[in-house]
Each structure stands twice: as structure tokens, then as C-alpha cells.
Amino acid sequence: MNLVLAFVRKSVARLRAPSSKPKGWLDPEEDSLVPPRDQWIGPDDSISHYFRWIWEYLAYLTIVAELQREEAVLELGCGHGRTSRGLLSYLRSPGSYVGIDVSRDRIADAQNRITRRWPNFGFVWANVRNLQDNPGGADAAEYVFPFNDASFDVIYAASLFSHLLPGETANYLKQCARVLRPGGRVLFLEPNGWNPLFYLQIAVTPGMTWEGDGGVIRMRRGPVFRAMQEAGLTRLSLERFGFFPPFLTNRDWGRRLEAILERVAVWRPLLPFQMFRGERE
Numbered sequence: 001m002n003l004v005l006a007f008v009r010k011s012v013a014r015l016r017a018p019s020s021k022p023k024g025w026l027d028p029e030e031d032s033l034v035p036p037r038d039q040w041i042g043p044d045d046s047i048s049h050y051f052r053w054i055w056e057y058l059a060y061l062t063i064v065a066e067l068q069r070e071e072a073v074l075e076l077g078c079g080h081g082r083t084s085r086g087l088l089s090y091l092r093s094p095g096s097y098v099g100i101d102v103s104r105d106r107i108a109d110a111q112n113r114i115t116r117r118w119p120n121f122g123f124v125w126a127n128v129r130n131l132q133d134n135p136g137g138a139d140a141a142e143y144v145f146p147f148n149d150a151s152f153d154v155i156y157a158a159s160l161f162s163h164l165l166p167g168e169t170a171n172y173l174k175q176c177a178r179v180l181r182p183g184g185r186v187l188f189l190e191p192n193g194w195n196p197l198f199y200l201q202i203a204v205t206p207g208m209t210w211e212g213d214g215g216v217i218r219m220r221r222g223p224v225f226r227a228m229q230e231a232g233l234t235r236l237s238l239e240r241f242g243f244f245p246p247f248l249t250n251r252d253w254g255r256r257l258e259a260i261l262e263r264v265a266v267w268r269p270l271l272p273f274q275m276f277r278g279e280r281e
């Protein structure tokens with residue numbers, strides 16, 4: 001029994017141990033674009049995790065959302081601007097990017113690192129309430145995006161809606177429909193609420209709580225499609241991929257095993273990541 005307990009304790013400690021590497025080996029140009037670790041969503045994530053998502057987000061935007069080089073992109077919950085990194089060399093004038101987030105520090109950091117050098121990349125602080133990053137803000141269910149109607153071609157979000165309450169999601173989706181141009185696309189990358197490992201991740205990861213992260217349970221086809229339809233979005237589709245949630249896939253062995261497992265049809269409904277796509281007519 002003691003041996004089993006020791007094994008469980010050791011495994012949990014290992015899951016919590018920082019797997020980060022210093023970023024001193026990057027050349028100065030690249031180094032200046034990587035935000036300081038205290039701004040990262042997971043400060044202990046490996047550097048390969050940071051880069052992996054830059055390029056994956058670019059692939060989803062260009063392949064799944066069919067983002068063209070001269071189009072206007074809005075990102076909701078942009079964090080420290082990771083998505084924008086892949087777009088710096090893709091978008092060209094009049095192409096533009098705007099990211100909004102409730103974290104004032106991350107927005108200030110991204111403005112400083114990116115907007116100063118690429119003025120067609122903007123970052124806007126959304127002063128709305130969020131338990132972890134902005135507890136004093138206004139109600140997200142009432143927030144009006146600070147943009148004109150029909151001003152974006154593509155709206156993207158990665159792991160945002162799983163942090164919002166249903167009323168907040170409904171409002172954000174309606175705002176999306178308002179600020180999208182006719183023919184504009186939305187693409188939302190979210191964890192799959194049917195995958196039980198996300199609940200394990202919430203239980204073992206320091207800083208994750210049911211209150212802040214439990215919205216993953218609503219990230220299922222039915223509720224999300226209904227909310228998108230009610231907001232006036234059409235041509236809805238859903239694609240699932242990956243195998244493990246980030247705390248396992250961020251490890252080398254996890255990534256290798258995942259490449260094999262995600263090809264097996266029988267558990268596709270449980271695959272951890274999902275892309276919801278929709279359009280404005």
C-alpha cells in the first residue's frame with residue numbers, strides 16, 4: 001500500500017515539476033519576441049510547447065478558416081499574443097490583426113513587443129470580469145466589442161469559451177456575428193468536454209480550478225452549435241484531433257504516442273481538441 005501511495009505521490013510531483021528550459025539559446029531577435037515566462041498561461045510549459053502552438057494556430061487559420069494574406073483577423077482571448085506570432089510574416093497590407101484579452105499585463109506586454117514594430121498588429125485590453133486575470137471588470141455577458149460592425153474577415157479563439165459562462169458565451173458569439181463581414185468565418189479551438197483527462201488535468205494542475213476551468217464540460221457539439229446558431233452563425237462544422245490533453249502531449253513520449261493513437265477511429269469522439277467553424281452569411 002505504501003509503495004502505491006509513494007508511486008502516486010511521485011507521479012503527481014513529476015506532473016507538477018517545471019519542465020521548462022531557459023530560452024537563452026534563442027537569437028536576440030527571436031528572444032525579444034518570446035514573452036517573459038510570468039506572462040505565459042503555463043509558466044512551466046516547455047519552450048517547444050510555446051512554438052508548437054504558434055505554427056499550429058497559423059495552420060488552422062490558413063487551412064481551416066481560409067484566412068487570406070490581406071484579410072482582417074480578430075482574436076478573442078489572445079493572451080500574450082502567441083497566435084499573432086505566426087501571422088507576422090503571413091499577413092500583408094491591408095491585412096491586419098487585433099487581439100483582445102482581459103489580462104492587462106499580457107496586453108501591455110504584447111503591445112510593447114509586437115505593436116511597436118508591427119503597427120498593423122493591435123492588442124486591446126477588454127476590461128471584463130474574469131476570475132483569474134481581472135476579477136474587478138465589467139460583466140462579460142454585456143461586453144460590446146470595441147469594433148465597428150462588419151470589420152473582420154476571420155475571428156479566432158483558442159481555449160477561451162471553456163473559461164466563459166453560458167451567458168458570456170452567448171454574448172461573445174453575438175458580438176462575433178456583429179463585427180464579422182458577410183462571408184466572414186469564425187474558428188474556435190476548444191478542449192473536448194467528453195474527454196475525461198481534462199478533468200484529471202484540472203485536479204492535478206496547480207492554478208487550475210473547477211470555477212475557472214470547469215467550463216470544459218460545456219464544450220460539446222450540442223451546446224456550442226446551439227449557441228453559434230442562436231448568434232446567427234451558419235455552416236457549422238466540428239473537427240476533433242490530438243489524443244492527450246496538453247499536460248501529457250507536451251512531453252516527447254506523449255507526442256510520439258499521440259501520433260499513433262489519434263489515427264484509431266473508435267475513440268475519435270473523445271479526442272481532446274476540437275475546432276468549431278462557422279460563417280456569417
Ligand SMILES: C[S@@+](CC[C@H](N)C(=O)[O-])C[C@H]1O[C@@H](n2cnc3c(N)ncnc32)[C@H](O)[C@@H]1O
Pocket residue numbers: 041053076077078079080081082083100101102103106126128129130133140157158159160163164168
Ligand atoms: C487558455 S488562455 C489562451 C490564450 C491564447 N489563446 C493562447 O492560446 O496562447 C485563455 C485566455 O483567455 C483570456 N480570457 C478569459 N476570459 C476572457 C474574456 N471574457 N474576454 C477576453 N479574454 C478572456 C485569458 O486572460 C487568457 O489569456
